[in-house]
Amino acid sequence: MIWVxxxxxxxxxxxxGTVFKVQIPPxxxxxxxxxxxxxxxxxxxGLKAHFEKSFDEWIxxxxxxxxxxxxxxxSYVGDRLGIDLYIAVLIVFGVRIFRNLGALRYYALxxxxxxxx
Amino acid sequence: MRIKFRPSxxxxxxxxxxxxxxxxxxxxxxxxxxxxxxxxxxxxQEQLSSLYTQQARELAGTQLEVLxxxxxxxDFEQKRQSRKQILESIRKEIKLLEGAxxxxxxxxxxxxxxxxxxxxxxxxxxxxxLLNELKASGSQxxxxxGNRVHQRSYFVVRGSRYYFDGKEISPPFEFKAIGDPETxxxxxxxxxxxxxxxxxxxxxxLVVSKEEQMTLPAREKITFQYASPVE
Numbered sequence: 386m387i388w389v390x391x392x393x394x395x396x397x398x399x400x401x402g403t404v405f406k407v408q409i410p411p412x413x414x415x416x417x418x419x420x421x422x423x424x425x426x427x428x429x430x431g432l433k434a435h436f437e438k439s440f441d442e443w444i445x446x447x448x449x450x451x452x453x454x455x456x457x458x459x460s461y462v463g464d465r466l467g468i469d470l471y472i473a474v475l476i477v478f479g480v481r482i483f484r485n486l487g488a489l490r491y492y493a494l495x496x497x498x499x500x501x502x
Numbered sequence: 503m504r505i506k507f508r509p510s511x512x513x514x515x516x517x518x519x520x521x522x523x524x525x526x527x528x529x530x531x532x533x534x535x536x537x538x539x540x541x542x543x544x545x546x547q548e549q550l551s552s553l554y555t556q557q558a559r560e561l562a563g564t565q566l567e568v569l570x571x572x573x574x575x576x577d578f579e580q581k582r583q584s585r586k587q588i589l590e591s592i593r594k595e596i597k598l599l600e601g602a603x604x605x606x607x608x609x610x611x612x613x614x615x616x617x618x619x620x621x622x623x624x625x626x627x628x629x630x631x632l633l634n635e636l637k638a639s640g641s642q643x644x645x646x647x648g649n650r651v652h653q654r655s656y657f658v659v660r661g662s663r664y665y666f667d668g669k670e671i672s673p674p675f676e677f678k679a680i681g682d683p684e685t686x687x688x689x690x691x692x693x694x695x696x697x698x699x700x701x702x703x704x705x706x707x708l709v710v711s712k713e714e715q716m717t718l719p720a721r722e723k724i725t726f727q728y729a730s731p732v733e
Contacts, residue, residue: 399526402530
């Protein structure tokens with residue numbers, strides 16, 4: 386059920402973006418990319434929490450936006466200061482994404498193959 | 503797989519749907535951006551600067567070429583203009599020559615001489631004299647009985663018939679000459695002049711009148727059968 390919802394959400398987002406031709410200013414493209422990474426991590430984290438039955442709507446919503454905005458601002462400030470802070474954000478969220486993915490894989494397998502319990 | 507259908511589950515679904523929708527939307531935006539300007543975005547600063555230099559050089563070269571071409575265009579335009587002027591002046595010259603040779607009708611002020619002959623017969627030499635006097639006193643175009651005089655014009659008198667350029671003409675003869683009316687009139691009518699001379703012949707009367715505006719017709723077309731221009 387939750388997977389169907391997520392795939393539907395992605396599909397509608399992609400369709401929306403294709404139909405309305407999102408115009409991201411190239412200057413901000415890098416920060417939007419970083420924010421995207423953070424949001425993706427939040428989504429995976431939310432899914433994981435959902436499977437662990439510790440999901441909280443407000444934590445997810447605030448985390449989703451706050452992480453994205455914070456990651457964007459972080460890399461922007463880094464660029465202003467001449468430090469490649471976005472690499473730090475990249476690594477942190479990259480690692481978290483793979484950890485969340487691993488956990489999700491575990492729950493997905495558990496739900497598909499109940500014998501492995 | 504256990505699916506819980508309790509109402510408290512719906513907000514979770516909505517939230518996940520919204521979050522993935524936003525993600526998909528942003529991903530699409532990023533995808534379009536990097537696919538349209540990806541080539542430049544992936545270059546390093548040095549590559550970009552060298553690319554910029556190269557482009558700037560190309561631009562300068564192209565601008566120079568534009569300038570060159572524009573100046574050449576200007577040259578051509580001027581040449582065309584001068585050619586047009588030359589053509590115009592040639593056209594004017596042709597018009598003038600046509601008028602002078604009798605190939606085109608001309609008009610202007612001058613004098614009209616009416617030569618009435620009764621019984622008596624004029625000699626062709628007397629007609630030539632009159633024509634010659636008109637030429638000598640500066641007429642620029644002459645016609646006899648409506649026939650334009652040109653460089654090969656001639657009078658022939660056979661018995662009592664008069665011919666001009668092979669066409670029979672009959673008195674009274676009307677000479678029209680374009681030129682300065684005062685000069686022409688003066689030259690013709692001075693004592694001892696041509697009018698005096700001709701009028702001394704019996705039964706010949708000449709009436710000279712100044713005209714402000716006359717139109718002389720064009721001569722017949724030139725047809726050269728035997729003579730052809732030497733290249």
